[in-house]
Amino acid sequence: MTDEPSRRTPFPAWDEKRLRAATRxxxxxxxxxxxxxxxxxxxxxxxxxxxxxxxxxxxxxxxxxxxxxxxxxxxxxxxxxxxxxxxxxxxxxxxxxxxxxxxxxxxxxxxxxxxxxxxxxxxxxxxVTQRKQAEEANELLAGEMSHRVMNLLQIATALTHITSRSAETKEEMAQDLTSRLMALGRAQTLVRPLPGRKTDAALLGDILAIVLAPYDEKGATVRVRVSVPKVNVGPASSTALALVVHELATNAAKYGALSTERGSLDVSCNVHDDDVVLIWTERGGPAGAGPSKRSGFGSKLVTQSVTAQLGGSIAFDWSHEGVVATLRMSKQHLTK
Incomplete structure (x- = not known):
């Protein structure tokens, strides 16, 4: 049996031209x-x-x-x-x-x-610019996810306390708590819509109702009152606005008016020629619940969302009665 000649192509010599082509x-x-x-x-x-x-x-x-x-x-x-x-x-x-x-x-x-x-x-x-940018994006996403998970756990705890104050039986408490957690889930869906899902324009009042529903406490001292005119919110802005309101509500339940039995929250709105002004008023919260407790990743997220996506600004007035947040949004941005 004779060996057949090798049919493999000889490996090319690594001359300078080929080396430069390979490195490039x-x-x-x-x-x-x-x-x-x-x-x-x-x-x-x-x-x-x-x-x-x-x-x-x-x-x-x-x-x-x-x-x-x-x-x-x-x-x-x-x-x-x-x-x-x-x-x-x-x-x-x-x-x-x-x-x-x-x-x-x-x-x-x-x-x-x-x-x-x-x-x-x-x-x-x-x-390695692209790799570093991807790493930075992943770190930002991980930080946001960690923030969201911790918020959900703290909000679930706060909603349990809110429900326990008004429920008379354990069955009623279980039903009310389940209802509030499901409402919180609907709010999360609004804040984090599924990829590829088309979102139609919504009404400002509907967005506020969905996001604030978990914190409404019937038959108790805490009240969530919303009084806004009919304002259309476009699909591009609805998520950003829901995110801002959700963050404000989260802080209110953790540190502000919604964390106490006697606290209250009023949300009103004024519409001008070019601006929509949303006024968030908390009353009866714990003493000392000032900006130091509410600063951090969430507050930065709120500011960025308001300025970049809603074309406006947000200002906080801290007093012994509670915080008043004034959210100014561009009507043109809001309807996109």
Whole structure:
């Protein structure tokens, strides 16, 4: 039995042309550093990545440092100086300013003079901007999810206390609590609509009724009163407005008027030519429930939603009687 000749194509030699094609396809930039002269040599892609003109004759760390984000410069400088003392591979991520844009770069190489040739060390730059942006988005989402879960647990506890004050039997308490939790679920659906679900325009009064329904307490001291005119809220703004009202109600149940037996909440609205002004008035809440207890992720979320999505502003008036929040919204934004 004779061996057949191999039909495999010989692997191409890694000449300079093929190496450059491979590194460009992978988004890799090459650099070298002369440990004696401090001179840095980079390939064409690295020049583009750093935003440095090819006419720049001499490149050192100080040349590159002009483009490094000021908040990262000290850290990168220390890491750069310590590379020769590091045993094995090293990697550092940092930000650079490219014109008006911000980029993330990952610098990688071998420390302890590994693979050094003629006093020159070698490494690569990677543009990891998209990965860093994805990580930041995930961290923001995780923070928001954590905030929402903690709020739901605290609100469930608050609704249990509210229900226990008015229920006369355990059966009545179970029924009322179930009803309130289901209403809270409907409010959550409004605040977080399902992906791809089309939402029609809603009435302001309906949004307030759905979101505030879990906190209404029949036959008890706590009252939730809503008095608003007929105002249309567009599909793009309904979620943002529901989110703001939900956050205000959450804080009221945790720290404000809805956390006590004698507290009350009044929500009214005035419509002007270009603005819709919603007035949120709490009375009878616990003493000392001021801005320090209500600040945090939720308050930032409210402010961002009002300014960015509703084209307005929100202001708080803290007094011994309770908080009054004045929410001004652009009528044009509100109907979108």
């Amino acid at each position: 396809a992978a988004g890799v930039s090459l650099w070298s550093w002369n440990v004696d002269t401090d001179a840095i040599t980079m390939d064409e892609r690295a020049y583009e990545l750093w935003g440095i003109g090819k006419s720049t004759r001499e490149i050192t760390f100080e040349t590159l440092s002009k483009n490094i984000h000021p908040a990262d410069l000290k850290r990168v400088r220390s890491a750069f100086a310590a590379t020769r003392a590091i045993v094995g591979a090293y990697e550092i991520d940092f930000r650079i300013m490219h014109d008006t844009a911000l980029r993330w770069i990952s610098a990688r190489g071998q420390g302890s003079d590994a693979d050094i040739a003629e006093r020159v060390m070698f490494g690569v730059f990677l543009d």
